[in-house]
Amino acid sequence: MKIFQAMMSRRRFLQASGTAGAVGATAAGITGLTGLTQAKEARASRPRGETKITKNICHQCPARCGIDVYTTDGRVHAIYGDTGNPIANGKLCPKGHLGSYFLYDPDRFKGPMKRTNPNKGRNEDPGFVPISWDEAFDTIAARLNNLRERGESHRFAHFYGRGWGASDAGLYGDFGKLYGTPNAAIGHASMCAEGSKRAKRATDGNDSYNSHDLRKTNYLLIMGASFLEAFRPYNNMMQMWGEMRSKSPKTRVTTVDVRMNPTMAASDRALYIKPATDGAFALAVAHVILTEGLWERDFVGDFTNGRNQFEAGKTLSKDAFNEKWVHGLIDWWNEELKDRTPEWAEQITTIAAKDIRQTAIEFGSTRPAMAIFERGPTGHTNGTYNGMAIHSLNALVGSLFAEGGLGYQMGPAYGALPVNSDDYLDDYARNGAWKNQPRIDMARTERWPMTSHMMQEAGPNHLKGDPYKMDTAMFYSTNPIWTAPNPKAWEEALKDVFIIDTSPFPGETAMFADIVLPESTYLERLQDSPTYPFEGWPMTALRVPAIDPIYDTKHFGDMLIEIGKRINGPTGEFYKKLDNIENVLRHRAAGFANAPGDNGVNDFESWKEKGVWYRKPYHWRQIRGEFYEWEGESYSKRMTPAEVKEKLLRTPSGKFEFKSGFLEQHADYINREMGIPKERVGYVQWVEPKHTGGNRDLYFVTPKTPMHAEGRGANIPHAISIHQPIAGGRDTVYLEVNPETAKARGIRNGDRVRITSDLGSIEAECRYVAAHRPDTLVLPFEFGHWAQGRWAKDRGPGHSGEITANVSDPISGLASYYTGKVSLERA
Structure with a gap:
């Protein structure tokens, strides 16, 4: 008893145990304490509103895990893995719970805006002022119509990052074809993982993961x-x-x-x-x-x-x-x-x-x-x-x-769109001068004949006016002023381009925008997501809004449709028939009627309820050197060599x-x-790499960590605090260095260091990691922003992209982010 009394003062005890009352204290055998009073009658907690669970899809990485979003009294308060989603299986990764940080980020754009400061640069305040959605759409459409009337529609480019399905990426092709530009759209694959796809295209004929x-x-x-x-x-x-x-x-x-x-x-x-x-x-x-x-x-x-x-x-x-x-x-x-x-x-x-x-x-x-x-x-x-x-x-x-x-991966059993774009082509779309123009990134031309996208080339090409100058560029889910190698070239390039940015957040590219069209966050929008390659059998999930947009924001697909409605000629009529994203998805879901999912999903409403459509098993199987197709109960239909070539091994x-x-x-x-x-050239063979950095002696790699959250992790305090699992730490990202490498340069653990390439230098804090190769420096990719929000802005270390040369694999076009050599010294 004396030990207990020594640990707890009388006042602390009364505060902690008041609800138990004197009778409870006596019953517990506690004696020698006086002054206990009878507890007041317990009161029920304030009733809360009904909790709603909505099916959605995580947007922290390309995995596209199904999630259950819990909303009470109009506020999202919990996110868990969807037990009915075959990717998630009721589980999430360490960053899967961060959705509410995205939703309630105080630095989000609150509505459409236009720029008032004509000067662009890191230290220039855009001078954004609010405008209505109609004014924003009318301004953009007028600009695009003017380009088309002058026969310069090719000077409009659309850039996108993590496109998803029919509700956004699926709209790009029709827009470019109807409006008349080869640059709708230029994807970020050449700055992501195009190399593995092209290696498989070269060997087994499948340009895919x-x-x-x-x-x-x-x-x-x-x-x-x-x-x-x-x-x-x-x-x-x-x-x-x-x-x-x-x-x-x-x-x-x-x-x-x-x-x-x-x-x-x-x-x-x-x-x-x-x-x-x-x-x-x-x-x-x-x-x-x-x-x-x-x-x-x-x-x-x-x-x-x-x-x-x-x-x-x-x-x-x-x-x-x-x-x-x-x-x-x-x-x-x-x-x-x-x-x-x-x-x-x-x-x-x-x-x-x-x-x-x-x-x-x-x-x-x-x-x-x-x-x-x-x-x-x-x-x-x-x-x-x-x-x-x-x-x-x-x-x-x-x-x-x-x-x-x-x-x-097999694709989903989607139905057709409500209208066919081929029925809305005017003569300009069919035969306009834009047809003779290459893409601004020069992908699929003699310069880069084997590539699908070369986004990292678009900015530098514009600067040179080769093959031409862009007039207007629209960015969706990509931020090349920060993510591209040597991003300062993009800063210079975009100073004289009319920029439309659709990010919910104030990233670097948004700071150069003339019009900001903020997209709703993923918890606020209706969006489909055919799975990235997973287990092969077809699957597509549906993102259902957990709440109405808390600000004046829209889904990107609806933005593109609204701009399309304002384009002169048949293009506008096409988008009026398309109407909106929900209409698009209802027509896509109609395909499920003849191919119901294993979980019973057969239309749009059941898709919303379940959150995912899928059909197992994978249709093909190679068994002891013979190929078979699934026939309802087993792999029993033997495939001919011609069928294998058509469906599986698609090489010459x-x-x-x-x-x-x-x-x-x-x-x-x-x-x-x-x-x-x-x-x-056709042989699988050893080819010497060409490293940038001249005679510098250390390799420089910039991997993504488990907390990398689609470019937003740098502005999430929770993610910042646990970002680097190998080196640990808070508030920054350390440069991971083998101790022997550091000591040979007189660098102590924790010292400020300077990393230098042919492009320039950045600074970071050294952290000894004995398990790394002595010739390799490791700086995880995430930090070094000069915009992106209050927690990201100006947080060290320096941005790795600024010392990464814009060099690419000639075959795949993949940017060689990991091939640079640098020098290291104390700062």
């Missing part, structure tokens, strides 16, 4: 994919990790990366590789798989005499091998692979030959196995070839379209190509840009 059957795989080789940090769909990846690592047999994991990260730490084997040399590692693994006879004969084929003839350095006759679902294997061996031993790769990658050989034997002898990769290997000038080498391992072990392997040969017909079609271009002999 893979779907994965992770539950069934027994071996995972992860190369620069950040599986437990940023690989899509991130929330589900963590769930699958738990399943893979607890099932029997347990999935074995080897991770190859340039730095310590959560995936490396959780793997069975972690191999540190020299940046940009992933292709050399993969080629050596392929070499061992063949020399050790570990390839999947049912898929790849075999020697005519059944005896393995792959020997290091030995050339083979093509007639000696019967290929099945691969093309050019023996040519590949003779021209490239026979000399790519682990010992050769060790000299390039710095990974010990014994570790390469052991990884190859494990990967090649375990079924099913898959190799996955992303920007780590592909964010370099040799990125497509690196990716091709890694993806070739999947072909060698027969994991393509197999159980426990990789496939590609209808097989997985170690000698790529797609690349050979562009032999002159690849030879000119990369110096590869024309007769060799």
Whole structure:
């Protein structure tokens, strides 16, 4: 009792236990305390309004997890994973709960505005003043109509980032076609992950990301994919990790990366590789798989005499091998692979030959196995070839379209739009001068013939007037003044362009805007979302507004429709028939009537109720070297080679190509840009990277962490406080440096340091991380904003993009964010 009395004063005790009363205290056996009074009668808490649960889709990353949004008394107060959504399964990642921060961000734009200050720059106040939506739409439409009347409609460009479905990205193509511009729209893929898509286009004919059957795989080789940090769909990846690592047999994991990260730490084997040399590692693994006879004969084929003839350095006759679902294997061996031993790769990658050989034997002898990769290997000038080498391992072990392997995503059973844009083309849309104009980013031209998008080139091209000057540009869900490599070039470029920005938030591009059309946040809008590649079977979720917009904002799709209604001629009539986004989605959902989802979704109303439509299983399966199609109860319909070519292996040969017909079609271009002999451009091969930074001695990588929230994480205090899981800390992002590297330069843990490239310098705070490669500096990507909100603005360290050169892979067009070399010194 004396101990209790010493810990708690009489007054504190009375305050804490008043509701219990004297009787309760006595009943508890507490004696020796006086002055207790009878507690007042307990009162019920104030009644709250009814809690409403709305189906929605998280917008913190590309995963597109279904969420349940809890709203009481008109206020969102909780977000949880939707148990009925196959990606979320009732779970969310660490950033999935941040939606209310987005919704109630005090720095959000409150309504449409126009600029009053004609000068643009970092230190210029835009002088925004409120305007009505009608004035905003009328102003924009008048400008676009004027361009069209002058035959200059190509000078309007639309840039977008994380487009979703029919309710936004699905509207771009029709708008460009009807209005008359090749620049509707230019996507951000070339600044995201286009390298992996192009590597697959070159080898198996699918210009897409893979779907994965992770539950069934027994071996995972992860190369620069950040599986437990940023690989899509991130929330589900963590769930699958738990399943893979607890099932029997347990999935074995080897991770190859340039730095310590959560995936490396959780793997069975972690191999540190020299940046940009992933292709050399993969080629050596392929070499061992063949020399050790570990390839999947049912898929790849075999020697005519059944005896393995792959020997290091030995050339083979093509007639000696019967290929099945691969093309050019023996040519590949003779021209490239026979000399790519682990010992050769060790000299390039710095990974010990014994570790390469052991990884190859494990990967090649375990079924099913898959190799996955992303920007780590592909964010370099040799990125497509690196990716091709890694993806070739999947072909060698027969994991393509197999159980426990990789496939590609099927699309949803959407119905048609209420009107057909082809019926609203006027003569200008069909034959106008804009038809002869290239895109401002020069994608799909002789300059970048193999790329789909080159957003990072648009700003610099405008500055040069090559191929022309933009007049008007509209930005949706992208902020290139901050995200593009060497973003200061965009700052200069956009000074004389009429800018329309649609972000809900005051980002850097918005600070250059002439018109601000603030979009509603994702908790306030109606929007569809066909899944990114997931498990292959078709799926699309629906974002239902949890509350009405709390400010005067609109959904981007409705903005585009309203502008379209004001365009002269048939274009305006098309958008009047389209009417609004809800009408678009109701027509899309009509397709579900003939293809009801597994959860009973068969129309728009049931889609809103359930939040997701999906139909299992995946339609195709490769089983022991034969392809089958699903027939309602089993994979029983055997596919012909022509069907496989049409639906699955879409290469010129209808097989997985170690000698790529797609690349050979562009032999002159690849030879000119990369110096590869024309007769060799098609081979999966080792290509030396070209690092920027001259003779500087340290590689500079800028990965995304688990708390990177679609560009908004820098203005969310909760995200800021836990942003950097490896180095820890508060209020900033540290430059992660191997201690030996720092000490050799006289840099102590916590010192202010200067990182310098050919473009200039930024400063950061040094944090020792002994687990990183000594030759590699790591600065997670998120901070260094000069706008974006009160918590983001001017928060250190310096912005990594400002010392990242605008250099891209000639084949994929992917910006080489990870290929720069820098120097380091105390500031």
